[in-house]
Amino acid sequence: MKTLILGGTREARDLADIASGERGFEIVSSLAGRVREPVLPVGDVRVGGFGGVDGLREWLVGNRIEAVVDATHPFAEGITANAAVAAASLGLPVLHVRRPGWHERDGDRWVRVPDLGAAAEALAGLGDHVFLTIGRQGVAAFADSGAWFLIRAIDPPEGALPKRHELLLARGPFSVAEEIALLRKRRIDVVVTKDSGGALTEAKLTAARELGIPVVMIDRPALPDGAVQVETVAAAWDWLRSR
Numbered sequence: 001m002k003t004l005i006l007g008g009t010r011e012a013r014d015l016a017d018i019a020s021g022e023r024g025f026e027i028v029s030s031l032a033g034r035v036r037e038p039v040l041p042v043g044d045v046r047v048g049g050f051g052g053v054d055g056l057r058e059w060l061v062g063n064r065i066e067a068v069v070d071a072t073h074p075f076a077e078g079i080t081a082n083a084a085v086a087a088a089s090l091g092l093p094v095l096h097v098r099r100p101g102w103h104e105r106d107g108d109r110w111v112r113v114p115d116l117g118a119a120a121e122a123l124a125g126l127g128d129h130v131f132l133t134i135g136r137q138g139v140a141a142f143a144d145s146g147a148w149f150l151i152r153a154i155d156p157p158e159g160a161l162p163k164r165h166e167l168l169l170a171r172g173p174f175s176v177a178e179e180i181a182l183l184r185k186r187r188i189d190v191v192v193t194k195d196s197g198g199a200l201t202e203a204k205l206t207a208a209r210e211l212g213i214p215v216v217m218i219d220r221p222a223l224p225d226g227a228v229q230v231e232t233v234a235a236a237w238d239w240l241r242s243r
Contacts, residue, residue, distance in 0.1 A: 004018060019240060116142075
């Protein structure tokens with residue numbers, strides 16, 4: 001069964017690794033191409049956009065895809081929506097893999113917001129030194145803020161930046177000790193992040209908890225209506241085999 005895995009996440013790479021080693025499965029992984037040196041999955045890989053719903057539909061037909069697994073980042077709203085529409089129009093099964101989100105623990109001081117704009121507004125009164133860890137996209141939503149920002153991303157952000165900022169280009173994972181040292185050194189008052197979930201980037205939340213620093217947590221966008229969703233690679237593999 002020829003399957004398209006929309007990837008860029010650890011879950012996508014793990015699923016490609018499992019399925020590529022099994023008889024009867026042909027896997028093509030697709031990466032958006034927004035990271036200059038991505039970690040590549042095993043097997044065939046394509047990089048770049050499809051050109052919207054119509055372009056994706058044409059690609060699915062031209063490559064004789066029989067199933068689609070959307071294992072993109074929980075905030076990759078555009079490709080998730082396009083995959084749902086394109087697959088449905090062709091009668092193809094589509095599965096969305098989303099790792100569980102984060103949940104508050106004792107000692108956390110979270111402010112949950114629905115989007116980037118609300119996150120920028122929520123900063124008022126929380127402090128002047130902001131640790132912005134939302135990736136390279138969406139930083140422009142904070143461009144008009146008068147606060148100072150430590151912006152951490154793998155690649156330089158696109159669009160306007162806050163007037164007062166420091167850019168830190170780095171790829172995790174980071175340890176709790178490293179995150180605590182960073183927050184202390186930069187005198188961070190508040191952390192802004194997306195509810196990506198997973199253990200690889202959770203250390204910053206533990207560090208904020210231990211230092212008593214508030215966190216502005218941006219909620220995930222909703223999946224398309226009627227979406228079939230699983231939370232683990234094992235469940236995604238069971239779904240693929242059942243096809």
